Amino acid sequence: MKKTEQTIVLIRTAAKPLYWLLLGVSIVVFMRGHNAPGGGFIGGLLVSSTTLLWALVFSPDEAEARLPLKNSLKLAAVGVICAGVAGLPALILGKTFLTHYWLTIPIIDYPVSTVLLFDLGVYLGVWGVVSGYALALIRISHDGEQE
Numbered sequence: 001m002k003k004t005e006q007t008i009v010l011i012r013t014a015a016k017p018l019y020w021l022l023l024g025v026s027i028v029v030f031m032r033g034h035n036a037p038g039g040g041f042i043g044g045l046l047v048s049s050t051t052l053l054w055a056l057v058f059s060p061d062e063a064e065a066r067l068p069l070k071n072s073l074k075l076a077a078v079g080v081i082c083a084g085v086a087g088l089p090a091l092i093l094g095k096t097f098l099t100h101y102w103l104t105i106p107i108i109d110y111p112v113s114t115v116l117l118f119d120l121g122v123y124l125g126v127w128g129v130v131s132g133y134a135l136a137l138i139r140i141s142h143d144g145e146q147e
Helices: 003-032 040-057 060-065 072-085 088-092 114-146
Strands: 102-105 110-113
Touching (some): 003 040, 003 114, 040 060, 040 114
Antiparallel strands (some): 102 110
16 A cells, blocks of 8 residues: 555544534534534534534535535535524513523423524524535645546
8 A cells, every 4th residue: 555545544534533623622612602602603613623623634525415405505504594584582571682681491491592593593504604615725735636
């Protein structure tokens, strides 16, 4: 086996657990963002790195297939919709748009804020936009190498 083939096997083998590690870290950063640094934007950037890693090691098409909606534009659109919907409870109750409210999930007795829905929208939106941009650049690069 040539040295480059060994390197490729090593990178592909390391990419699989690294993908899941980065995904887990992004979720932790997303969830702790209300009380400490982090949140939707930083979590979205971190989770975008999983898509970028997969695209560089395997292919942009395989990376896009791993996205939640299999399409970066749809993912970004769902993120924007989530962020917008987070402000609706305030409007319904006659308050200023994006005034946050808390409710408790009865089954698990866990308090949740509308801010979490807004942050989820930012997380998904950043993931979709950054991944879409990165995948487009990688595809351009791959097309240039094939010519």
